[in-house]
């Protein structure tokens with residue numbers, strides 16, 4: 254039996270009490286959690302992540318998991334001898350690459366996460382943006398700076414999709430059944446074509462459509478860093494435009510922050526870029542007075 258005079262027990266009790274106002278505030282609300290491919294590498298962290306998500310569900314919050322898998326797609330493409338290139342964090346996706354991305358994301362990774370959540374005592378349902386008409390996408394229209402001429406040009410990313418319509422019926426049904434939706438970032442176009450959607454973009458579109466209390470983007474850095482490597486704790490959409498213009502944010506951080514801006518402007522209360530390498534990062538951010546990572550609010 255627990256010894257009530259043990260200081261460690263008291264600390265545990267105090268932590269629970271500290272969480273109480275946050276539990277009240279978020280009961281019945283939705284948290285969209287983007288779980289990046291880099292953050293998935295470590296089995297121990299994956300276990301902690303699964304526990305956090307199941308705990309959120311157990312305290313009456315509706316967690317919705319959207320996952321990535323960029324490094325895992327890279328590994329599969331390499332194994333199959335298919336060349337791959339990213340432009341501003343987005344993978345140039347021809348037909349063959351789209352098929353491989355769908356196989357890796359909707360197959361292996363999606364079911365692995367469902368398994369981790371089951372192992373933590375949760376009931377998860379693995380789907381992709383194709384299921385139940387969840388995400389309709391259209392071909393992404395992007396420009397990029399030519400490295401030689403420095404001129405901004407239209408680039409053809411192939412079957413990279415931009416969400417155009419979100420129907421949350423399937424998410425609502427899964428959450429209402431007390432289960433956890435786990436969503437692979439693959440969508441279908443009005444033309445029936447399969448589109449590879451950046452997982453951050455997908456998570457932001459879903460968080461905006463759901464009017465989520467939080468969008469968490471778990472990644473492999475402390476949060477958004479300035480040029481000197483210091484953590485930027487609070488950002489607005491205007492700050493982000495400045496950071497992009499002056500080259501502070503590059504690569505995968507570009508779609509990540511664009512998605513945060515989109516989500517908060519579409520009705521998500523706040524987005525947080527969090528370090529998925531830290532055990533229980535999400536719980537610490539949500540349920541203690543000291544937040545972690547970078548908070549983005551409109």
Ligand SMILES: Nc1ncnc2c1ncn2[C@@H]1O[C@H](COP(=O)(O)OP(=O)(O)O)[C@@H](O)[C@H]1O
Pocket residue numbers: 289290291292321323342453471472473474476477478479501502503504505506507509
């Ligand atoms: N200003 C910045 N602050 C933090 N990370 C940045 C910044 N600019 C670029 N990055 C890069 O963004 C990466 C995170 O994006 P990404 O590789 O797509 O991660 P994930 O697979 O977790 O979605 C970081 O590892 C870092 O290399």
Ligand SMILES: CC(=O)N[C@@H](CCC(=O)OP(=O)(O)O)C(=O)O
Pocket residue numbers: 288289290291320321322323324326342343344354413414438449450451452453505
């Ligand atoms: C269009 C595009 O770039 N799609 C991504 C989808 C996976 C993803 O976003 O995974 P992470 O979150 O782990 O980076 C890709 O093909 O890598």
